[in-house]
Amino acid sequence: MATTQNTYTGNNTTTNYSITFEYLEETDVKVSLDGVLKTVTTDYTFANATTISFNTAPGTGVAIRIFRDTATDTAQATFFAGSAIRAQDLNRNNDQVLFSAQERKNRAVDASGGSMTGELDMQTNKIVNLGTPTANADASTKAYVDSTVGLAGGYASAAAASAAAALASETAAGTSETNAATSETNAATSATNSATSATNSATSATASAASATAAATSETNAATSETNAATSATAASTSATSAASSAASALAAFDNFDDTYLGEKPGDPATDNDGDPLNAGDLYFDSTLGVMKVYTGSAWVIAYVPGDAANITSTATGDVAATNVQDAIAELDTEKVPRTSTTGSAKLPVGTTLQRDTDPTPANLTGYIRYNTTDSSFEGHNGTAWGAIGGGATGAGGDAWALEHDNTVTTSYTISTGKNVVSAGPVTINALEPDNVTPVVVTVPSGSTWVIV
Secondary structure, three states: OOOOOEEEOOOOOEEEEEOOOOOOOOHEEEEOOEEEEEOOOOEEEEEEOOOEEEOOOOOOOOOOEEEEOOOOOOOOOOOOOOOOOOOHHHHHHHHHHHHHHHHHHHHHOOOOOEEEOOOOOOOOOOOOOOOOOOOOOOOHHHHHHHHHHHHHHHHHHHHHHHHHHHHHHHHHHHHHHHHHHHHHHHHHHHHHHHHHHHHHHHHHHHHHHHHHHHHHHHHHHHHHHHHHHHHHHHHHHHHHHHHHHHHHHHHHHHHHHHHHHHEEEEEOOOOOOOOOOOOOOOOOEEEEEEEEEOOOOOOOEEEEOOOOOHHOOOEEOOOOOOOEEEHHHHHHHHOOOOOOOOOOOEOOOOOOHHHOOOOHHHHOOOEEEEEEOOEEEEEEEEEOOOOEEOOOOOOOOOEEEEOOOEEEOOOEEEEOOOOEEEEEOOOOEEEEEOOOOOOEEEEEOOOOOOEOO
């Protein structure tokens, strides 16, 4: 049988007593001393989750009872369509029903017998079909009480008869005393015997009265026991009804939950677990995709994406090759052009001529720009070779009246087909590029012209 209470006996010293049963709320734990319910804070406090601490130690011999009385007016948790279902909420609802059923079972009187732990108030109702008492503390039947009262009456009648006989003997003795002196002794003896009989009669009468009183007390006790038994029966019936109602509520709550969270399935279900139409807010775990899905009222959609951004898939697009959000962010951060601020400047790569990007296929470098520290100028790649960007001189008024360029060719260059180039001389073409290995060559394709003025 599940433990729903702890009992102790006070010793006028100990204030802390253990709670060995589980409970949902502190308000579900009750405390009584000698059957009188006590108040938390005023009479005791919770020292911790498993200890009751009395403000004043219960006196010696005081009966201490710490018991659980789980509240059942409302469920611990209520679920709504579309809301998240937590295991701990389901467990608390189940514990509420279980604890209540345990308490009702422990406090109900078993039809096959049992012991009462408190007084039984029958509320004027009768206890019926009692057996004949055999012990002093047994409840008495009406027949037993009536027979006892009748026996006491018989004893009283006998005592009265004895008293009458004694009185007659005493009268006869007085008459005999007058008639003969020899009869005086006999009369005195008779008188003594009569007195003894009278004493015995008085004792019998007293005993009879005591028996009558005891019988009346037994009758009263029997009536009280009958009333208490009826109250206990009513309480047991009420407890059974409450337990049945709690079980029905729990079953209904579980059925509602089972129709909302459909559990684990390999694909989108067309009906709920009872075969009924789906409702918006229904949930299930897709074991194939490894995700939770929610029904919108017309379709199943993923309710959440498990894990971090690395688990969120994406489609490679443009210059972004990554196929998940985390890698895409890292890729964009690596390849972005940094800036000093929203209104400042873009920070282009800076390096020497030897540090330029190279590629076996020059067209792959088309559009690259950088700042060349060897030439102290911005440069860009046109798909064929690196070349200077801008650099034209301006007058005081800001008019662009000239183009300034280097007078030394340090790297090979091929003029674009169909393009003419004008340079201001003199122009020197170095023998080798800065690597001191590759010859410097300026190529003028057919149909193009390079003029040095």
